[in-house]
Amino acid sequence: MSEGAMAVVKPEMKSYIWIQTADGSIQQVEEEVAMFCPMICREILQTGMGSSKNYAISLPQRVNPAILGLILDYCRFHQVPGRSNKERKIFDEKFIRMDTKRLCELTSAADSLQLKPLVDLTSRALARIIEGKTPEEIRETFHLPDDLTEEEKLEPLKNITDDPRIRLLNRLYARKRKELKEREKLKNVEVEEEHVDERSVDDLLSFINGENGDSKGAKTNKNKKKNRRRKDQPKDSSSNDLNGNHKELDPLPSAYHNGECNGIMVPTPNRTSKLQDSTAASFSPKLEFDDGDIDDDLDPAMKEELDREVEDFARRLNSDWPERMQEILSLGQERRRVQVTTNGNGSLHTCTGLDRR
Amino acid sequence: MSAKGWSVDEKRGKLENLNATQLENHPNVDRISNLPWVLLDTILVKLPLRDAARTSILSTKWRYKWTGLSKFVFDDKCFPSSLSGKVRWGECTRIINQIRSYHDGPVEKFKLATYCSPNSSDLDQWILFLKERGVKEFFLQDVSSIRWLKLPSFLFSCPQLSCLELFGCMCKIPSDFIGLNCLKSLQLTEVSIRTDALESLIRNCPILERLMVLGIERLAFLRIHNPNLKYLKINSQFEDICLENSMFLESADIHKIPVYRTTVAQQIEQGRPCNLVRVFRCLTGVKRLTLSGDFLEFLANGEVPESFRPVLNHLPILDLREVKFGSLKQVAVMVSVLRSCPNVEELIISVEKSYSSNPVMEFLATLSLARFTFSQLKVARIRGIVGTVNEMAFINLVLACSPRLETLTVVTYGLERIPEIFFQASKDVKITSLTL
Numbered sequence: 001m002s003e004g005a006m007a008v009v010k011p012e013m014k015s016y017i018w019i020q021t022a023d024g025s026i027q028q029v030e031e032e033v034a035m036f037c038p039m040i041c042r043e044i045l046q047t048g049m050g051s052s053k054n055y056a057i058s059l060p061q062r063v064n065p066a067i068l069g070l071i072l073d074y075c076r077f078h079q080v081p082g083r084s085n086k087e088r089k090i091f092d093e094k095f096i097r098m099d100t101k102r103l104c105e106l107t108s109a110a111d112s113l114q115l116k117p118l119v120d121l122t123s124r125a126l127a128r129i130i131e132g133k134t135p136e137e138i139r140e141t142f143h144l145p146d147d148l149t150e151e152e153k154l155e156p157l158k159n160i161t162d163d164p165r166i167r168l169l170n171r172l173y174a175r176k177r178k179e180l181k182e183r184e185k186l187k188n189v190e191v192e193e194e195h196v197d198e199r200s201v202d203d204l205l206s207f208i209n210g211e212n213g214d215s216k217g218a219k220t221n222k223n224k225k226k227n228r229r230r231k232d233q234p235k236d237s238s239s240n241d242l243n244g245n246h247k248e249l250d251p252l253p254s255a256y257h258n259g260e261c262n263g264i265m266v267p268t269p270n271r272t273s274k275l276q277d278s279t280a281a282s283f284s285p286k287l288e289f290d291d292g293d294i295d296d297d298l299d300p301a302m303k304e305e306l307d308r309e310v311e312d313f314a315r316r317l318n319s320d321w322p323e324r325m326q327e328i329l330s331l332g333q334e335r336r337r338v339q340v341t342t343n344g345n346g347s348l349h350t351c352t353g354l355d356r357r
Numbered sequence: 358m359s360a361k362g363w364s365v366d367e368k369r370g371k372l373e374n375l376n377a378t379q380l381e382n383h384p385n386v387d388r389i390s391n392l393p394w395v396l397l398d399t400i401l402v403k404l405p406l407r408d409a410a411r412t413s414i415l416s417t418k419w420r421y422k423w424t425g426l427s428k429f430v431f432d433d434k435c436f437p438s439s440l441s442g443k444v445r446w447g448e449c450t451r452i453i454n455q456i457r458s459y460h461d462g463p464v465e466k467f468k469l470a471t472y473c474s475p476n477s478s479d480l481d482q483w484i485l486f487l488k489e490r491g492v493k494e495f496f497l498q499d500v501s502s503i504r505w506l507k508l509p510s511f512l513f514s515c516p517q518l519s520c521l522e523l524f525g526c527m528c529k530i531p532s533d534f535i536g537l538n539c540l541k542s543l544q545l546t547e548v549s550i551r552t553d554a555l556e557s558l559i560r561n562c563p564i565l566e567r568l569m570v571l572g573i574e575r576l577a578f579l580r581i582h583n584p585n586l587k588y589l590k591i592n593s594q595f596e597d598i599c600l601e602n603s604m605f606l607e608s609a610d611i612h613k614i615p616v617y618r619t620t621v622a623q624q625i626e627q628g629r630p631c632n633l634v635r636v637f638r639c640l641t642g643v644k645r646l647t648l649s650g651d652f653l654e655f656l657a658n659g660e661v662p663e664s665f666r667p668v669l670n671h672l673p674i675l676d677l678r679e680v681k682f683g684s685l686k687q688v689a690v691m692v693s694v695l696r697s698c699p700n701v702e703e704l705i706i707s708v709e710k711s712y713s714s715n716p717v718m719e720f721l722a723t724l725s726l727a728r729f730t731f732s733q734l735k736v737a738r739i740r741g742i743v744g745t746v747n748e749m750a751f752i753n754l755v756l757a758c759s760p761r762l763e764t765l766t767v768v769t770y771g772l773e774r775i776p777e778i779f780f781q782a783s784k785d786v787k788i789t790s791l792t793l
Contacts, residue, residue, distance in 0.1 A: 104388035111396055123396065126389070127403035135414050142389045144416045153414040305789045309740075309768055313793060 017044065018056035021065050026056045029072060036075035038114040060112035067102070067109045070095075074118055096125040100142055103129075151180065390418045398427050405434035410452070424459035428466040435471065442474035442501035450479045457486050468496035475500060481509045488512070493539075494520040504549040513537065513558070523548050530554040536561030544569040552577045559583065575616060598655075600639035609640060610647035612678070613655050631659025633693060643672055648694070650679030650709065657690035669698045676705040682747040683711030685720060692724065695731065703736040704755075713745040721750045725757060734759040740768045744775055756782045768793060 016028040019040065034050070035041045043057045044050050050057040059068065077083075077091050096103065103122055110118035130138055135153075139146055389397075401409045401423060409423045431452070436445050449469070467487055469475070487495065492515055500506050503525040510531040518537050522544040540562040545555075550573065559568065565583045573593040581589065582601035589603070592612040600606075633656040640646065646669070648656070675698055681687050695701070737755055742748045756765065765782065767775060767790045774792040782788055 101386060101388050104392060107396055107400075108388075108392055111393065119396070119399065123400040124403055126400045130400070130412075131404050131408050133408075135411060138412070138415055143387045144390060144419070145387065147417050148414060148420075301787075302789055302791070305766055306791050306793075309766070309791055309793060 017050040018053050019050065019068075020056040020058045021063055021068055022059065022061040023065060025065055026053060028053075030076075032079050033072060033075045036079040036115075037071070038116075040113065060109075062105075062112040063109040064105070067105050070098075070102075070106055071109060071113065071115065071118070075115075078117070092121055096121060100126070100129060104142075390416070394425070397422060398425070401426055402428040405432070406430055406452070407435045421459055424456050425462055427462065427464060428468075429456065429464065430466070430468040430470065431473075432468070432470040433472075442472055445471060445473040446475050446479075449473060449475075453479070453483050457483075460490070462490075464490040464492055466494040466496075467492055468494070468498065469500075470496065470498040472499050472501060474502065475506055477507050477509075480506070484509055484512050488515045491515075491517045493517050496520075496522040497526060498522060498524050500525045503547050522546075528554065528558075530558055534558075534561060536563065538563060540565055542567040545571065545573060547572040549574075552579075556580050598636065600636060603639060604642060606640065606643055608645040609643050610645075610676075611652050612647075612649045613652040615651045632656045633659070633690060637669065637694075637697060640669055641671075643669060645674045645676070646672055646698075647676040647678065649677070649707075650681075653677065653680065653687050653690050653694075654684075656694070657686045670700055672698045672700060673702045674705070675701045675703070676707075678707040679709040680706055681709050681711035682717065682745060682751060683714045685714065685716045688717050688720060688747070688751070696729070700733045701731065702733050703738075704731070704734055705738045706740065708739065708741040708743075708748060710741075710743055711745075711747075713747040717747045718750060721747070721754055725754055729758055731755065731759040731762075733761060735761055735763045736766075737762060737764070738766045738768070741770050742767060742775070743769065743772060749779065753781050756780060756786065762786050764789065766791065 015031045017031050017034040017040065018026060018028050019034065020026045035044065039060070040050070040057055049055050063071070074095060077095075078088065098106070103126055107119060107122040107126065110122060129141060133141065138144065389400075392400075401412065406429060409426060412419045412423050413421065431449050436448060440448070449471075464487055467483075484495075488511060495512065495515070495518060497508075504527055506526040508523070508526045508528055510529045513528075513530055513534060515537075517539055519539045520542045521537070521540060522542075524546045526548055528545070528548050528550045534557060537558075541564060543559070543562060543565060544567075546569070550558075555570075555573070555576065556578070559565070559581060560583075562583065564585050566585050567588040568581065568583070568586060569590040570579070571590070571592045573595075576593060576595040577597070579591065579593070579595045579598045580601075581599070581603065584602055585605060586603040587605055587607045589606060589608070590610040591598075592610075592614070594614040594616050596616050598611070598613075636656060675694070677691060677694070680691055691706075695704070734755070737759070739748075739752055739755075742752075752765070752767065756762065762782075763785070764787045765780065767780070767788070769775060769790075769792045772792060775790050777788045777790050780788050780790075
């Protein structure tokens with residue numbers, strides 16, 4: 001048989017699996033595509049179902065025909081071996097462009113078929129949709145009923161354990177409610193939508209209501225908050241003992257305390273050396289020139305190499321000496337305590353002087 | 358009453374009918390609230406905790422959903438950046454107390470990754486709660502004061518713990534410590550722990566795969582013998598190290614911080630193999646090796662053989678950091694390391710500034726005479742050079758002894774670029790000299 005004939009015959013030799021959705025409709029699907037769903041795969045292997053129309057595999061109720069189509073599209077793409085990660089990612093990104101109702105149905109269906117990668121993909125997409133939205137926006141996006149009253153939205157969680165702290169919290173809420181009622185009485189056209197305006201109650205509410213409270217809040221609130229913080233700070237740094245003071249007083253790279261002076265031990269992974277110090281020092285001016293200047297007379301290969309070195313250098317700075325990096329970056333800026341997370345790996349704990357030997 | 362009940366039933370019936378027919382294609386239906394809890398949990402744990410908590414004011418169905426999450430991550434997204442450590446911990450405890458009141462399922466993960474000042478008694482209670490809920494992953498990544506916060510020893514008896522990451526706290530291992538049988542990943546950063554406690558902790562994690570010991574002070578001895586260990590990173594103050602039994606170790610990155618007042622005699626005992634031989638004997642399977650500064654010096658203690666038995670045959674990438682080209686001891690040990698890694702394809706050396714010295718020149722000259730080759734080397738990167746004669750001599754030695762070399766990248770930091778013509782290379786080698 002010639003190769004051409006083989007090529008023609010081959011597709012016909014493909015085997016199919018019969019599946020049935022909850023509404024009774026039966027269809028056949030390429031075996032390798034169907035096998036991509038663990039639930040169907042198990043059914044085939046354990047019960048031998050799916051081989052003919054009369055023995056179709058019945059799918060869970062959560063998989064309706066329209067969603068099944070989507071799921072098969074997903075499986076058809078991903079079951080092909082040898083696709084690059086990039087290809088898969090691009091496909092996934094396009095694949096999840098659909099309305100939230102479908103996305104929810106798809107998540108549910110994928111879960112019932114135990115198709116974990118798809119559950120991950122869709123739930124991540126849903127999380128992205130929710131993230132950063134105000135409650136109103138979320139309600140609108142997902143068509144949730146707005147069945148809580150304004151009061152309920154501020155109502156304390158029920159006091160189950162009788163924890164004194166929860167009681168305290170409830171009192172704070174009560175105050176908030178009272179205030180709300182008073183405002184109701186004074187209702188005028190320019191009624192503020194913003195309820196979160198008293199800091200004492202703000203603590204938990206701001207957590208639940210979100211940052212939008214702050215952004216809309218009157219400026220005076222922010223100032224109040226700042227003042228409070230200023231009051232807090234000295235206490236705080238004293239509780240950090242020398243550590244706290246150290247970072248306030250000694251912002252410049254000057255001292256290296258290691259081992260010997262334990263009390264003032266600086267919180268850094270101690271990957272340091274003169275080399276890194278000198279590189280750090282010489283690295284800072286580098287931050288000021290822009291790439292355009294240096295890349296002008298470089299050939300592309302060299303430029304690529306340079307980019308690679310810079311990237312690598314930055315990566316090493318990031319992973320090994322996060323606080324050093326912060327120090328370098330903040331050299332020109334206002335000096336303050338920094339508590340910024342740089343990456344998943346390590347957050348900046350405290351900003352101390354560059355440690356060196 | 359009955360009439361009312363009937364009307365509700367009727368309504369529900371209608372709704373069900375609708376559901377079967379029209380609602381199917383009706384876009385404005387709340388689908389998300391009725392997803393099974395497992396799925397809602399999957400979605401909500403992907404949100405910052407703050408956003409997840411905010412779902413409690415969406416609707417009645419969402420009132421308490423967030424308190425039942427399986428993972429709780431307190432990070433900078435949860436709090437305004439202006440809060441002080443104490444206030445932030447206050448917020449954390451408030452949230453934690455709510456969770457404790459409402460949560461009735463397992464908690465898989467807890468992560469505290471925001472600058473805060475935890476108070477021991479709050480934290481103890483919370484850890485006890487987590488222990489009861491079968492916590493599998495525990496991360497403490499940021500606290501305001503280092504080596505001050507006491508962690509309860511019962512944390513180390515959470516039987517299901519598979520991932521443990523601690524920062525800046527004081528660790529005590531329980532006296533009746535029976536080990537963490539599920540622990541796969543352990544990372545200790547800036548914690549205060551005694552040598553024997555650390556040894557006992559590491560020894561009693563039978564399936565440990567990933568170990569990071571960072572910024573720990575004054576360890577007398579670091580003994581690691583975990584048969585499943587794959588990834589090891591050490592950046593701590595220790596006097597001696599013993600690696601045994603870790604046959605599957607793939608990546609090792611060891612940085613030693615010098616101990617100034619040693620408790621263990623550094624002098625080599627009679628008959629004991631030199632450090633280089635001792636350590637390398639346990640690294641025979643590694644695929645990536647990073648050694649730096651003082652550790653090279655440590656390896657050099659004892660007689661450094663020019664070439665020795667334990668050979669790292671599977672090592673394609675070797676990264677040496679903080680190498681002082683002015684130190685004969687370091688250059689000699691570096692050459693021994695290179696010789697024991699015959700299949701290295703990529704060599705990365707970061708140089709630490711040092712004065713040039715004549716003995717090093719003499720040593721390098723003897724090597725070039727000894728017809729010594731880097732037979733597989735394809736890529737070499739030498740970083741941070743300043744252009745001393747020792748550095749240049751070493752680079753030229755690499756160029757002369759590496760028949761398969763394809764690219765050499767030389768980087769100076771903040772200095773003049775060294776022109777390529779200074780390097781004596783064959784035409785096949787592409788040399789790139791950069792300055793950052």
